[in-house]
Amino acid sequence: MTFQISAISIYNRDGRIRAVPLRPGRMNIITGDSRLGKSALLNIVDYCLASDDYVIKGAVLRTYVHVFAITLVKGDQQLFVARPAPSGSAATTTTMCVVSQAHGAPPPALDDLAFATPLDITKALLSDFAGIDHTLRIPAVRSAKPIPPSIRHALSFCLQKQNEVANEDLLFHGQSEDFQRTALRAMLPYFLGAVDPERALREHQLRMLRRQLTEMENALAAARVAGPASGQARALLTEAFEAGLLPRPPAGRELTAQEVAAGLRRAVSTASVGLGAREFAEDPLTVLTESRRTLRQAHARIRARISNLKQAARENDEFLGEAAEHRGRLATLGLLLDPGSDDLPHAQHCPVCGSTAPDVGGIATVIREDLVRLDAELTTVGSSTPDINALIAEEQTKLADLRAALAGNQDEIDTLTAGRRAASAQEDPLRQAAMVQGRISLYLETFARHEQGPQVVDRREDIGAQITTLEEQLGAAVQDDRLSSFISLVNGKIKDKSIALALDHVDDPIRVDPRALTIVADTTDGPIRLSEMGGGENAMGYHVATMLSLHEWFSEQSRPVPRFLVLDQPSQVYYPEDAQDGTPVTDRAALLNLYETIQQTIDALQGDFQVIVMEHADLDDEPFRSAVQARWRRSNGEALVPREWITQGVPEESGR
Template sequence: MTFQIQAVTVYGKQPGQVRTVPFRTGSLNIVTGDSRRGKSALLTIIDYCLASSDYPVKAGKVRKYVGAYAVTLAKPGQQLFVARRAPEPGNAVSTVLCVLSQAPGTPPPPLEELTFATPLDTAKDILSDFCGIDRTVKVPAVARAQTIAPSIRHALYFCFQAQNEVANPDLLFHSQGEEWRPNTIRGVIPYFLGAVDPEQAALRNRLRLLRRDLSVLEAKLAQARDLGPASGQARALLTEAVEAGLLSHRDTEPTAEEVLGLLRFALEGSIRLETESRPDDNGAPLTAAIGRRAQLRQAVGRSRARIADLKRAVEENDDFAGEAREQRRRLASLGLMRLSPDTSQAAQCPVCESPIASANTTVATIMQDLERLDGDLQVIGSDTPALQHQVALEEEQLQQLRAALSRSQDEINEISAGMRALQQEPDQVQRAAHVRGRISLYLDTTAQHVSGPQVEDSRDDLQRQISELEELLSDDTQDDRLTSYLSLISQNIRTRAAALELDHSNAPIRLDVNRLTVVADTADGPVRLADMGSAENHLGYHVATLLSLHEWFSEHRGPVPRTLILDQPSQVYFPPDYTGEPMPQGTDLSHLLNVYRIINDTVQALDGTLQVIVVEHADLADPLFRDHVIERWRYSNNQALVPPEWITEPIDDEDE
């Protein structure tokens, strides 16, 4: 079971300032009022408290005079209070929340009793759990090589309709117009509709990872082949070494390893020959410098290997710690019961604190697992900083070795230049020296990749695992289930569209999750929502679609909040500055009342499992509207979201 909105609370910036707006669960709630009285801020406050990554509350009285926001979430037998401060000056958003589990009916606590210490990501996880979302499920992202773990933030796509969305011909769902959101909505719809089997989803994710691993492995193998010692460049250098007299001619074709070995022999052997051909000490400094450079190269290689090993160990620690923390969060959420020494070590209920003797073994096991995980995390936590410190030391040493190697090369270049200036070498010697330099450069650059750890060719094993998963998933009917569910939902959309007397409601209507719109299949071809014309059609199909989706969520236990919030649906029929007086008459009034009739009929049919909150300019006398008004915020009665006594100076430019 998921939750509904019990109340919205705002805390003023002055001590003792608290304002709570209560809502009726399982019912239609209407907040009506004049412009700039704070009606539209209700949606953004709820959005902000439900772990939004930004600060959606618009500038105006609410931002200026409110220091913290809160929502009370309720579901049968449970209540969750979530509060969040307004961002501090200079900050874009507040990243910690206060999340309290309360007994049903508990009023919002005073601000001074709240402790804001729950990180945003943790709060999002708690809210997702409270909503009934299975956080172990991952669904593939559309058009991106990654997966999505559905959360409370994704569920809200189907719960909010802001003022610029409720009758928008181009946007059907909340936040659909933001970058990347359409593909995210497409990716999570199957999960919230119940078309995703958790086991099949895990297999699909495993298949995606294996395919990615196979692609990465093939790229590494191709790179290894291109950089191999038997590449064209290596064989060309080998030929040049033979022509320069550094190596003798070979009749057989050398293997890859032999090519690399011959090039090293040509480089080292030529140096020995040069030293032996000169009995004087003129070449001694050069020989010593080259020897030092060789030692430095070996030291650089060893340092790189040590750094790679240490980083691998850090990565393994991080992976283990992440899995352990996830397991601990799950166990901690189950470990609400505690042992009481006053009741013979029996477990206590976390709500009424009465003993539950039968839970003794379960509680003890959970506590033991938590202690074991805490111990593992403590060990990993102490090891990782030490490893990171060692990595830093090794990298510093590697930098020093590289600097020394660079100085050694400069020394060799200087000695070589001096020796060339002292004597004129024969052409053959010069050519040999030139070839030696090219071989040395090749061994210093390209060959180091080859001499590193060889890439293991495990393609056959990966392909075998991929084939096995593809066979297991061959009978997966997720797409068929989704198609079937959408067909049933589309029938309900058409029924409501006909009741609202919308255009094309006599034709088959379908919810197109690929284009994220509603389509009427007419004899003249498909007609999308954007092409239907008339703001009344746009509003009507939005209302019909969202009500039909929430009807499906309620009847099939979809993990979506049982709350639908609509911001000013009457904008289609009346001017934005309409205040409710004089009372409108005629067709527009009957059409607007028809919208409310469809909303109320759906709420009544679902028997308390759906809550609809509407904020409106209009204030209609018809009982269908009047009986569901819970707040009137008008200048005439001096009522608003922010109480007038909080306001110390006027604000001209403000969004409500």
Template sequence: MTFQIKAVTIYGKKPGQMRTVPFQLGALNIVTGDSRRGKSALLTIIDYCLASSDYPVKAGKVRTYVSTYAITLVKAGEQLFVARQAPKDNAKTSTTMCVLTQAPGSPPPALEDLRFTTPEDTAKAYLSDFCGIDNTVRVPAVGKNTLIAPSIRHALFFCFQAQNEVANPDVLFHSQGEEWRPNTIRGVVPYFLGAVDPEQALLHNKLRNLRRDLADNEAKLAVSADRTPASGQAQALLTEAVEVGLLPPQTGTQTAEDVLQLLRRLRNELAHGGALRPHEPGGNDPLATLHARRADLRRDFALARARIADLKGALAENDEFSDQAIEQRARLTSLGLLRQDAEAGDLDHCPVCDSTIPSANDTIASLTRDLALLDGDLGVIRNDTPAIRRLIANQEDRLQELRSELARNQEQVQELTTGLRTTQQEPDDLRRAAIVQGRISLYVDTIAQQAAAPRVLDRRNELRDQIAGLEEQLSGSTQDERLASFLSLINQDIREKARRLDLDFAASPIRLDLNRLTVIADTTDGPVQLKDMGSAENHLGYHVSTLLSLHEWFTRHQSPVPRILVLDQPSQVYFPAEPTGEEVLQTNDRTHLLNTYEAIHRTLQQLAGKMQVIVMEHADLDDPAFSQHVVERWRYGNDSGLVPSTWMEPDTPES
């Protein structure tokens, strides 16, 4: 079960200033008025109070004189009051909200009774739950390798039509014109239409995670295999070291560990100027010094990479814990009605009926303690996370410095080797000894890195078996077929409404194309998209027909979409830029506009009070199809608007 809007409330910047605009549930509500009276602000206020990430209220009188916005949401037996302050101190938005559970029929509280302590994300989660959205469902994002958790913000794509959207030929859904929104809309439509089985969605997510884990495991195993020395390499290096005179001839049989110890000892002696280089008395060999420096740099490089991996692992664990803790905190915070005053001694009273409950004290104390523990854990995580990120950044800087030093070292080695070869100062056997020395150093360093790195567990067979099992389990998934079937039924409703509105192309099959996010008419001359249909009347008509048909589907199939449709000035297609009222409407335009309202009213009658439509209009027609649904008239003539004129009067100085 989801909600409708009972009222919009605004609070002024002066004490006692409060204004409420009530709406009828399950009915058409028209707010008519002149320009700049605050009509369009109603949509942005509702949007803002439903956990918008920005501040959509436009600059003007509303921003100037309003300090706090609020809406009252209702559904069967429940009422929710949501308030949000205007941004302060040049902030882009307000990050905390007030969410109160009220008894049905309760009026909006006074401003001084509001407490803005609920974080925006927590409020969004609570509103999503109040809307009926399943918080366990994840749907794949279109065009990105991520998952989407449907929320109240996604449901609003189908509930709002702003003034620049209601008759726009290029966009069909709310905020479709913003970056990344089209793919998000495509991703969540199947869920809100009911084509996504929650159990199958969980299995699809699990399959996606298993495939990712398999790819990660294969990549780690490949890296580990690249670092693993070839069989017999140690013995071959020992033989070469003896041949070039780096080691004396070895007698007896050496084990693999014996060979490795000999090579390590040789590498250390040569790195520190050992006496096995007769051509450089005193062990002052520049080439050996460069190789020793390179070995140290490689070791430091490996350690830095290992530290970064550990820190990123810790950061991921923090993020995962934080997500779970925030969800749990949202559930505890949603019990905000448990707000008895301990000092007043009313902890043993029920917050609803005020009856005495002896066990209430322990229950409330337990919930409060759990919430405090979660807040403490979240505080620790928030403090640790920036420090971990700084450590990662420092290690990555160190890694870059080591790369640069390794590059310089390599250039020096190449330059020195080239010079020695050019001048022929080094006999062939010594050049070969230097090469063998470098290979031994590389081998010993590789062995050290492999020993220091965590062992990679080969889980490929296990993961492949799990993937095969899930693929077989999901082989009978019918989500695409269900979606196509649902759209076919919705398309029939869109076409029927288009015919009643006498729109162009209504005689042809009409379909909602979710790939293009538009309406298409399939004519004998080929498909015609909404943007290619002439006349703003067609654009308005197909917008209204599509959204009404979708809401009929949402309502009849209990989809978790708010049972509201907010339209901002649909009559604009018949008015000039600065309309003044009914007198500018020609007879034909008036008839078409009334047909639009009759279509809305017809849908509301069919849904028997389960859906609500709010329209902001310039027009004020005297026909019952329009006039009987007007709830507010904001005209300059009656000095009425969203913001009362008394709020704009300057303070009278005291005599």
């Protein structure tokens, strides 16, 4: 069960209260002239339901109203929510007043209001009051973290501003904002009831595991780079040999990682530096460059071998498929005898029709020989495929090792080149040796921090197994099927209402597109979106039909969406372009039909749905006439802000 609105109130600084009463479970129309505050009612509802911004417009409201408030009712429960206007240069207010009242209680006095509830706590309280499980986390596209549903998301289905209700490009409230559009796509399945809370939790776990796997791979890569036998370490050891810090290594032997680390530690701690540079039989940089050329050639050969093996595997697969199909045709569903059969009388009969013929045996023999040959080839080729795949895996391992060797070789070349460049600036051998010791010392400090830090444990296999298990449990098609099913049922309701409103494309299937967040008519010429249907009456009609249909679904399925819909100026599409206040609508019958359709939905939901409409039009026909709650006109002096509150001239603006 969720809530409706029983009153919208404003306070001036003197504490005087102006309340606009509303009837839950009914249609409520506030009609009147422009710029008298009708549109502000929607903004007050939005602001008091924990908007992040100060959405109130109009100079009169901003000048003379100190506090905005709404009274919410749910069964016998009543919640009064008030929010002050920003003071000074503040952009908005971040504390509100939330008070539980006895059912039917009037708005409290200004002095009794305590604005002590932070905005985020107010959102949580209002979400609870609406029945929204704000502890749930819903994964959203382009969002680093899953987001909890809240009252703010639910309002996308409850508000239709004047520039939204007939908008061809937007269907839902707030859809023009990128972040709101992303959130709405994620939240639509939840509010429709297609999201299983357990599934949402598993999806969150899956996202976290995938992130852990990425972080694990990055950490392992970093650990490999920081290893003591890296190209940088080997290059520094070569510099130590050249600077005379260490004796020349034995020729032709590759030093182990432990030997490299030990040599660097000896080089940095030796005191007998600069005793003469050690000459190598061959320049180390030349050796490294030649080694790189050899590695690249080996890398190219292995890549070519892998490509050839993959081509062979593809050809094997293609042959196996064609041969199996050919064998199946020859076998003719088992009508032929086994090749080894000696049932000669039977061999004189046609294997298909059973007739006797003297030359049938020869034909059957040829077919059987083909079958034997194909069986042998299928066995031979089929048995070779695993061997080819094993060779591919082996060669790919070699390729990965070569890539690592190339990376290390490049590191060694870069480090040695940089060291020699730095050493060339120092002619004194002592200073050159000291500079090499400083570079080695810096490297060892970095490596020591890596050694002393927590060691990376390779858990990729375990994380991968958990990811596989969750992916199998989730089966993305399950939620997609539920969502498609529920939207299909809502589409049926939209279709019925579009027929009642005599909209275009009622002869075609009509559907909500949950990704594009629009209405689509499926025609023989292709899909036609709301923006392509043309005409303000179509846009407004499909907006209203969609919102009414969604609220029918929310009510029938007891979904946690507030049971009210606020429509601002739906009759705007029926007024002449140069219409002034009081100008009759161009199509009264169509406008009346709109209100009859709204009333039919309200009646069908038996008090569980409320519609609040702000209008220029004022019809004498039912159900419009009985739904009017207030008439704000200049002729009778009525407006949202009482005339006596205004103590000085303020320009009239939209929203007043």
